[in-house]
Amino acid sequence: MISKRIVLHFPHRLVDQPIVYKLVKNYELQFNILKAYVTPQEEGLMVLELTGEKENFDKGIEYLQSCGVRIQPLSQDVIRNEAKCTDCGVCVPICPTGALVVDQHSRKVYFYDNKCIACELCVKVCPTRAMEVHF
Amino acid sequence: MKTIKEINEKIKKGQVVVVTAQEVIGLVEKKGFKKAAQEVDVVTTGTFGPMCSSGAYFNIGHSKPRIKLGGGTCKLNDVPAYCGFAAVDIYLGVTAIPDDDPHNKVFPGEFKYGGGHVIQELVAGRDVRLEATAYGTDCYPRKKLQTLINIKDINEAVLFNIRNCYQNYNVAVNLSDKIIYTYMGVLKPNLGNANYCSAGQLSPLLKDPYYKTIGIGTKIFLGGGIGYVAWQGTQHNPSVPRKNNGVPQAPAGTIAVIGDLKQMKPDWLLGTSMLGYGVTLTVGIGVPIPILDEEIIKYAAIRDEEIYTQIVDYGQNYPQMISGNLGEVNYAQLKSGKISVQGKEVPTGNLSSYSKAREIAEELKSWIKKGEFLLTEPVAPLPGVESGYTFKPLKERPIA
Secondary structure, three states: OEEEEEEEEOOOOOOOOHHHHHHHHHHHHHOOOOOOEEOOOOOEEEEEEEEEOOOHHHHHHHHHHHOOOOOEHHOOEEEEOOOOOOOOOOOOOOOOOOOOEEEEOOOOEOOOOOOOOOOHHHHHHHHOOOEEEEE | OOOOOHHHHHHHOOOOEEEOHHHHHHHHHHHHHHHHHHHHOOOOOEEEOOOOOOOOEOOOOOOOEEEEEOOOOOEEOOOEEOOOOOEEEEEEEEOOOOOOOOOOOOOOOOOOOHHHHHHHHHOOOOOEEEEEEOOOOOOEEEEEEEEEEOOOOOOOOEEEEEOOOOOOOOOOOOOOOOEEEOOOOEEEEOOOEEEOOHHHHHHHHHHHOOOOOOEOOOEEEOOOOEEEEEEOOOOOOEEEEEEEEOEEEEHHHHHHHHEHHHHHHHHHHEEEOOOEEEEEEEEEEOOEEEOOOOHHHHHHHHHEEEEEEEEEEEOOOOOOOOOOOOEEEEEEHHHOOEEEEEOOOEEEEOOOHHHHHHHHHHHHHHHHHHOOOOOOOOOEOOOOOHHHHOOOOOOOOOOO
């Protein structure tokens, strides 16, 4: 089994297609929608946690790409601007998934992007606005 | 027993022994107070948190023809500055925001830019837009001024913060059933989180709880450069309850600080935005504590476990000025990541960066070791416990 958080960018022409349905039906993949919206440019954006057998997962990704869906790992979209972060830690109790953690020894804040679900709660809470979203 | 003069001689000779307020804890555990007091000359402290009663004054130089900003208006990158002085002196407070900022009209307001950010940009050497209006006089005829200014060209640029470095602070929680947006950060409903704001065992005034060495005139690390304690800070409140070790159990002493902004660094003066609250400046301060005797090292070696503070409800009690608290916790508990409030486990967050505070203490240590920073004798003490100095609420009286 494999499970990954990915960001799907649907071009305008695919916005009304039941793409995710086919991931389930044809490739037996489980999905958990973390975020979904249509941008003002009518591009669809969906953040998914996708789980399934490795072989099926790869085929599913191939299918998405063949349709014209652009795929990015979530870790490239929510990033911490290291130059701005002061490691204060006020974001830590706000993060619902434990992706932001204070190291007990160094007292520095670590961002585990594999746990991030792109809820963006940390973005506005950060006093120096060090958390950035680039969808 | 040592004197500051003797310590300064050691600094000049390169023989001084300096440790940070964190390092001194382990040293005292190993060697005991007596031996540690003999060996150590200076303990350096540090803190790096949002400090709203901060600001800077500037003398921008006279234009041709002359303009008198006093009685007029002045904005720096659209942020209003106070100009009720002589012709070209202005003061910019860190919480000032542009007139066209949406404030909290779309709640919670984001407060992306304000006085704190302008100060950071100036310190970083960036040009800032100055726009001013005046009513015009015979000696100062000009009525309008629009120009770029740069910190390197103007006459004085002085950071002058009237309250910094709070000696201890509240832990903020929210007992209400709505999310609230405060100067202590976002507080989730029903005890969803507990926010605190102190460097604890590294924080300057917590390591000299009775102000035995820190006083008016003390030379400090301020914003990455050199500054001085100018006075006690506003709301200085030395007479709050204290534990046996002298550490106040609630917000107590404060200092007003001053220093030449031109030699400070943008890494240590950060424009800061508090969601739904406003803008401010995160200020880096480090204070050296001369180890004159055993008593002073005892205070300087106080650990997080021995520093207690009160938990305060910001849902109802704080805004309504209702006294009382929800119990006490120490900084070791706060730093563990969760505390217990009313039987509930509550995750904690700090607004003040401990790791940056440690960097400041290390930086000040290296300045002293290299002989670049000599200690000063205070010229007058801060008002102490016996002074009767208190922090009073406003006495509101009807006007008519």
